[in-house]
Amino acid sequence: MKREPLLNAAILLGLLLVPLWALWADAPFTITLATKVAILALAGVGLNIALGLGGLVSLGHATFFGIGGYAMGILASHAQSFVPLTEVPFLIEGTKSMPVIWLVAVVFSALAALAIGALSLRTSGVYFIMITLAFGQMFYYFAISWPAYGGEDGLSIYVRNGFPGLNTLDPIQFFAICYAILALVLFLAARLAASPFGLALGAARQNDERVQTVGMDSFRLRLVAFTISGAVTGLAGALFADLNRFVSPTMFSWQMSGEFIIFIILGGIGRLYGPVVGAALFIILEHFLGGLSDYWHIYLGAILLAVVLFARGGLIGALAGREVAHD
């Protein structure tokens, strides 16, 4: 029973120690990889609120990731060209300030999640999967065909956005920002899962009829969960765009949505820290298998297939036992 919290602490510590070691060993690329892990893990933690807690298999979470990315891209590109976004009805200027960008990313991805959720939660099961996938594709094509912000080519931002008191261009300082946000969100997600809302949401996943019988509106529970989930993934999108200083429609692609689900399954479904382990594993595999072969997706596919068919608890399940196994 005590193994999972210990493991979680080790995971969080590990993600901190690797870049610190890299700083000492003067390996800035490793810091960047760790930053990528932290950001993708954040996106996965966001998806896991809908998927792990609410049982909502969303194959369209790249939508929110992309919206977060474009929130950063659009605001920063206006700031970098000194052209305001709009002058009517009142002046809105671009910004290079991370906190402002995060706020915009969270608000807009939450709004999108609210709208998409309101439509797709009218259905369930396989319909829900197909509809979230389709809406994701809608945003993807929209981003490609809307020429104002780069269309298919995407948008480059020359200088990383700023955070008060920090030099974000220094890899370890930017990592610290991403790591702090991930840790904060993990803490909040744990509180959410243990809250009355989280318990009701989990109950609605396990037995919808009973939840409705005791007078709770499971549609609203799910919609709120989906919105929070989208907002967290949107925040990750803004950070990811800042990491690359580049946004493009690929952030909206269905492969991205698929990868988020892969993080969750590799780490272990229903585990709070599953996406963190999963994202780390994914980046490690990408880095090492990608170095061995150009066709590393074959191996990734084979590993994923093996995990789904034979090792359903993922890595945390294998290490911590199955006491909170996915139902």
Add this chain to the structure above:
Amino acid sequence: MSTVLLIEQLLNGVQFGLMLFLMAAGLTLIFGVMGIINLAHGSLYMVGAFAAAGVAAATGSFTLALIASLAAAAAAGALVELTVIRRLYARDHLDQVLATFALILIFSEGTRWVFGSFPLFLDVPAALAGPVTLPGGIQYPLYRLFIIVAGLVVAAGLFLLISRTRIGIRIRAGEADREMIAALGVDISRLYTLVFALGAALAGLAGALVGAIQSVQVGMGEPVLILAFVVIVIGGIGSIRGAFVGALLVGLTDTLGRFLLPVIFRAFMDPSAATSAGSALASMLIYILMAAVLVARPTGLFGKA
């Protein structure tokens, strides 16, 4: 804008819709009978296109190429069913999504490995090349007309297969009550393999037919797969008739939207803004259609409530 152009776009929409039907019919059958959501259906479309391109390049025969696409996709489908899908019947949708997503990775990278990253080209056969004059003096590519006819023939054949033959009865019985037909002595696992191979063959055929007008490349299947999902959501899951109506609706909406919206926008915007706004809205049109259907009928037009 002339009527001729409009009719040409209408025909293009029907042609696109029929190809979507071939994809959606297989998906909806597989879901209806086995309860499986198969993301790798787009890979089977790609397998069909590559098999056709390979055989056409080797033999020069388009007929052989089409046969190869059917055979290769059906074989790949049967293989996938026997090795992977079979283990997923008792699993939840999440596991099905992940396992078939893994299959996409394996199929796509495997194809890239064998054929390389460059697109292949499948030529329209000489007998079907060139335009044909339709009644009313409309010039239309003969090959696209051929695709329309082929799509209609396959659709009619599928309806007959499902409604008139013994296999069709078993498929429908399988949709209605799996345990019962197994208890009545039907070899259910063979039926599943058969349905999966049938759906795969339809996808492979669509891939080969479309491959001759577009390029044959890795990743060609997934956009079509997602459109087929939209078709199924609109038509109602498990319904072949729904897939047919939904596919034509999506095909026509998409094609006509791309054609008409920029024209309409030009009436009250300057031309370049109208083109970009029109095409951006047109790219979202079918999803808006899907959202509208969802609001009105969450189970789709022909779905069971």
